[in-house]
Structure formats: structure tokens, C-alpha cells
Amino acid sequence: MTSAEAAGQVPVSIVCVGMAGSGKTTFMQRINSYLHSKKTPPYVLNLDPAVRSVPFESNIDIRDSVKYKEVMKQYNLGPNGGILTSLNLFATKIDQVLSILEKRCLPEKAQTPKQAPPKHIIIDTPGQIEVFVWSASGSILLSALASSFPTVLAYIVDTPRSTTSTSTFMSNMLYAISIMYKTRLPMILVFNKNDVKSEDEAVEWMRDFEAFQAALRREEEEEAESGASGSGYMGSLLNSMSLVLEEFYNNLSVVGVSSMTGAGIGDFFEAVEAKRQEFDTEYKPELERRRAERNREQEERREKEVSRMMKDMGVDTKSRKATGKQKDEPETVSDAEQMSSEDEDAGLVDPDDYEGEDEEAEAGLKARYEDALKDGAMDPKDASFANYVAAASLQR
Numbered sequence: 001m002t003s004a005e006a007a008g009q010v011p012v013s014i015v016c017v018g019m020a021g022s023g024k025t026t027f028m029q030r031i032n033s034y035l036h037s038k039k040t041p042p043y044v045l046n047l048d049p050a051v052r053s054v055p056f057e058s059n060i061d062i063r064d065s066v067k068y069k070e071v072m073k074q075y076n077l078g079p080n081g082g083i084l085t086s087l088n089l090f091a092t093k094i095d096q097v098l099s100i101l102e103k104r105c106l107p108e109k110a111q112t113p114k115q116a117p118p119k120h121i122i123i124d125t126p127g128q129i130e131v132f133v134w135s136a137s138g139s140i141l142l143s144a145l146a147s148s149f150p151t152v153l154a155y156i157v158d159t160p161r162s163t164t165s166t167s168t169f170m171s172n173m174l175y176a177i178s179i180m181y182k183t184r185l186p187m188i189l190v191f192n193k194n195d196v197k198s199e200d201e202a203v204e205w206m207r208d209f210e211a212f213q214a215a216l217r218r219e220e221e222e223e224a225e226s227g228a229s230g231s232g233y234m235g236s237l238l239n240s241m242s243l244v245l246e247e248f249y250n251n252l253s254v255v256g257v258s259s260m261t262g263a264g265i266g267d268f269f270e271a272v273e274a275k276r277q278e279f280d281t282e283y284k285p286e287l288e289r290r291r292a293e294r295n296r297e298q299e300e301r302r303e304k305e306v307s308r309m310m311k312d313m314g315v316d317t318k319s320r321k322a323t324g325k326q327k328d329e330p331e332t333v334s335d336a337e338q339m340s341s342e343d344e345d346a347g348l349v350d351p352d353d354y355e356g357e358d359e360e361a362e363a364g365l366k367a368r369y370e371d372a373l374k375d376g377a378m379d380p381k382d383a384s385f386a387n388y389v390a391a392a393s394l395q396r
Helices: 003-007 024-037 068-075 079-091 094-105 129-133 136-148 166-183 200-207 209-226 234-244 246-250 265-323 333-346 351-374 385-394
Strands: 012-018 043-046 120-124 151-158 187-192 253-256
Touching: 012 024, 012 129, 012 136, 012 265, 024 120, 024 151, 024 265, 043 094, 068 079, 079 129, 079 136, 094 136, 129 136, 129 166, 136 151, 136 265, 151 166, 151 265, 166 187, 166 200, 166 209, 166 234, 166 246, 187 265, 200 209, 200 253, 209 234, 234 246, 253 265
Parallel strands: 012 120, 012 151, 043 120, 151 187, 187 253
Antiparallel strands: none
């Protein structure tokens, strides 16, 4: 890639998720300092409302918009409920967040031409991973990011803790695969803390089914020698799950890093660039297809509301045709005598004479209603027929 192409490239957003204690915030600090050392500072977002302090400077911080303790107090919530509600409140401002990101980060919209737009957007999320990944607000935030920027998930794993037992390792893998298929975004599995224990054993368990089987048999033998009675179904379940996840392992990018020493960070960003290409070729077309499908469904609902409204209006039109066009009431006796003589000369009024006027008025009313729906001025679910007629009469 040439320097000119790199300068005009859309930045990639890296969303860091992980269990509490996996070293996620420290990893955020490390990749932030790494990018600063490469003279390519990232744009940083903090989405953890409960954290007291972070070891990096955030460009957008949820704590500036939502006060976590006030949310808990006002809504009488616990810690997890307070985090979830804070994310929900912040998600209502996602259009403003996206507007800021596009102005600062997109090359064609950047308002600071003297300073090159960032190449990376890094996002820190709450340690309560399920609150972010499985909530509606988390889905909204991730979908909004993916609609404007290539988005990659970095799933941070505590390597020493995950390799203590095969069941803990399998639990982490199941969580990783559930997140990937829930979000439908490319994922990088980051084995953190490899300065304490190398990730080689965990990677071997992923790549070699027989190595995982051997580790599982060793654990069963140790339990039998110690007299601990393990669950009878656990060994069979772990064997079955390792076979099921074999294809998942083969398609998953894995890197080992140390947030303390900085080892492996370069490999991580190489994996990010590979996932950027994967996002553009595989994930982006799927996102565009789902977006087009949602737009089509909205258009169908809009057309259905218009048809139902026009059907209701047809009743009023028929009554008008049956009675004929209403005339102005005479104001004086002389006017009444003059109108009476005109009626005698002209004869009876034929309602069909006004058929063209009725159709023209109905078409104009329908057009105004459709325009109101498209402009978002009225919600067809909330607007009643009486409200619309009153609004249409004001536009004449």
C-alpha cells in the first residue's frame, strides 16, 4: 500500500472486550502508547461508565455524558443495572457520536486538514462483558460503528487463568464464539499476560485436538488420584465441544501479547489489518444486505400505512360525490333570490362534474401524507386520521 492510499484509508475501529480481570484496560493503554510511538495517535473512546480512572486519555468518554452513581441513585439500581442503564442513555446520543467520529476520522470529512486523520479508533468497554455484548445498547453502538468504519473485535483472554484447566479454557472459547456470531464482526483472540505464562499451550489446544484430549485425560487422572469425584458428563462434553469448535478455531486469528512488556503488540496490529480486509470482503456486504432489507421493510410499512389512510379517505370522498359540491350560503335575501334563479336556469347539479376535482384533491392529499411520512414529520404508528387531516388543512 502506498503512502497516498494509506492517507486516504478509512480508519479501523478496534473494540476491546473481555472478562473482568483479563487485563483489558491495561491492553488499551499499551496499544494506545504503541500507536503514539509510531506517530499515528488513535481516536479513543471509553464506554465504561463505572471506572474511576483510566490510564489513557479519551477523546470521547461516556462519563462526560452520563453520571453512573446518579443513574444508580435515580433509578434505584445495582452496579450492573447502573452500567446497563448508563449505556442505554449513551446509546440515545449515538448519532452525535458518529457525527463527531466522521468529522475527526474520515479523510473526506476531516475538519483539520493540517493534521492527518487517525488510522485507528480504539474503544474500551465495561468489564461486565455481558452487559455490553448482550444488551440492546451494545448492539446499537456496534452496528453504528460498523456502518461507518471497518470494525474488529479484540477478545482479551487471561492466559494463566484459562490454561489452569480444560473446562476454563473451553468456557472462554464458547464465550468468544458466541460473541462473534452475536455481533457478526471479525474477531481477534488476544491471549494476554504471556509474560506470566506463554500462550503456546492454549494455542496448541486450539490447533491440535489430540493435545486437548491428552490434557483432559491428565486432569481426569489427577482427580481420580486425589479422590475428587468429577462430573461424569464433563469429559464427554468437553470432547464433543472441542470437535464442534475445530472449524471455529481454524478461522480465528490468535495472537499472544503482554500488556505489561508490550510483547506481541506489533503482531496484533498485523492481525488487525488482515481483519480489516476480511471486513471489507465478507462482513461489509452482509451488513449492506441487512441494511437494504430493513429499508425495504420500512418502505413496505410506509406504503401500507398510506394505503390504509387512503382507504379511510375514500369513505369521505364517496359521501361528497353522493351529495354534490357544497355551495356557499347566501348572506342576504337578494343573494338568495339570485342564487335561486341561477339554479332554475342551470338545472340540477351532476356529481360526476366534480369527479376530476375530487380525484385531484385526493391525489394531492395523498402526496402530502407520503411526504410527511418520508420527512419523519409524523409517525404512522402514532398519527391518527383526525390529526393528519388537521395537519393537511394547515398546508393548503
